[in-house]
Amino acid sequence: MVNPSRRWVINAIRELNAEATRSADTHLLRFPLPTDWEVDLYFKDESSHPTGSLKHRLARSLFLFGLVGGRIEASTTVVEASSGSTAVSEAYFARLLGLTFVAVIPISTSSRKIELIEAYGGKCVTVRNSTAVYKEAEQIARTTGGYYLDQFSNASLATDWRANNIASSIYEQLADECHPEPTWIVAGAGTGGTCSTIARYTRYWGYRTKMAVGDPEGSVYEKAWRTGRADLTASGSRIEGIGRPRVERSFLPHVIDHVQTVPDGASIAGMHIVHEHLGLAPGPSTGTNLIVALELVQKMRRDQTPGSIVTLMCDRGERYHDSYYNSSWLTSRGIDTAPHINRLREQLGTRSC
Numbered sequence: 001m002v003n004p005s006r007r008w009v010i011n012a013i014r015e016l017n018a019e020a021t022r023s024a025d026t027h028l029l030r031f032p033l034p035t036d037w038e039v040d041l042y043f044k045d046e047s048s049h050p051t052g053s054l055k056h057r058l059a060r061s062l063f064l065f066g067l068v069g070g071r072i073e074a075s076t077t078v079v080e081a082s083s084g085s086t087a088v089s090e091a092y093f094a095r096l097l098g099l100t101f102v103a104v105i106p107i108s109t110s111s112r113k114i115e116l117i118e119a120y121g122g123k124c125v126t127v128r129n130s131t132a133v134y135k136e137a138e139q140i141a142r143t144t145g146g147y148y149l150d151q152f153s154n155a156s157l158a159t160d161w162r163a164n165n166i167a168s169s170i171y172e173q174l175a176d177e178c179h180p181e182p183t184w185i186v187a188g189a190g191t192g193g194t195c196s197t198i199a200r201y202t203r204y205w206g207y208r209t210k211m212a213v214g215d216p217e218g219s220v221y222e223k224a225w226r227t228g229r230a231d232l233t234a235s236g237s238r239i240e241g242i243g244r245p246r247v248e249r250s251f252l253p254h255v256i257d258h259v260q261t262v263p264d265g266a267s268i269a270g271m272h273i274v275h276e277h278l279g280l281a282p283g284p285s286t287g288t289n290l291i292v293a294l295e296l297v298q299k300m301r302r303d304q305t306p307g308s309i310v311t312l313m314c315d316r317g318e319r320y321h322d323s324y325y326n327s328s329w330l331t332s333r334g335i336d337t338a339p340h341i342n343r344l345r346e347q348l349g350t351r352s353c
């Protein structure tokens with residue numbers, strides 16, 4: 001006889017797997033570059049998940065990790081520290097499983113994300129400072145007898161790097177391309193989970209693809225990668241989803257081949273250029289990805305090495321109408337995108353203003 005609480009866990013895992021079966025894979029979109037460049041650039045469109053970002057994969061993995069680890073049961077309150085997107089996806093899965101969900105988010109989180117978390121039945125607790133989210137989430141989990149999903153520690157543990165992940169999907173979708181083994185894959189690092197999973201998968205299956213990370217101003221990751229120090233801290237990033245004030249445990253510097261700091265004005269310019277070329281408006285971390293990808297494209301051209309680069313569309317711009325897509329919001333923060341936009345348009349051979 002299976003006891004009722006064990007039966008609930010078995011059913012919850014079945015629910016998560018059924019959700020995955022109902023969902024389609026995300027597209028790999030080709031970003032048009034001049035053909036004589038002999039480099040192909042692709043965006044894996046992670047914004048097309050049911051909850052609108054690459055955190056859909058992570059949230060599913062974190063719930064499974066908690067369930068198979070015996071930490072989540074029918075009456076468990078589930079808690080997370082998040083800058084928004086993870087909490088949106090986790091609120092969706094908590095509702096699917098009938099669990100109470102509490103998100104601890106920084107006060108700067110976009111109102112659209114808060115609306116989405118609440119629409120899925122999640123509760124939001126805001127803290128003043130992005131470094132305060134961890135302690136507050138732990139505390140709430142302790143006082144409610146709940147479970148702290150802890151994306152920043154668990155992202156690279158909960159995701160299987162051998163198979164069934166974003167990397168396996170990318171390689172499958174490249175099968176019929178001119179350059180099916182990309183020279184580079186470019187991603188940002190928030191938890192570090194995505195770049196860790198892609199890099200581990202690449203090594204495990206014997207590909208030569210190198211992993212590059214775009215790091216925003218104010219993030220600790222570039223320096224931590226360069227110096228090998230895990231104890232460093234920084235002021236914090238203004239690009240939602242990527243860059244951290246401390247080195248998270250899911251960020252694995254040893255599997256990353258290149259880290260580049262990207263100014264915020266360039267990231268936001270990149271976001272607009274992606275919109276112009278793909279017809280889909282992304283969030284700012286996708287702009288950071290474009291900037292690093294284009295630098296690597298130029299390097300491949302200089303080195304006369306044809307090939308391909310894959311990067312990610314992480315989420316959609318609709319979440320950021322009042323911020324990154326709002327010119328007075330940018331001006332009040334002293335962010336100037338115009339010189340970067342002009343430079344990018346010139347580089348890509350599109351109209352200049």
Ligand SMILES: *Cc1c(COP(=O)(O)O)cnc(C)c1O
Nearest residue numbers: 085189190191192194241285314
């Ligand atoms: C989380 C996030 C990232 C970075 O992904 P990680 O796997 O956490 O490193 C990039 N962009 C957006 C919009 C995100 O929410």
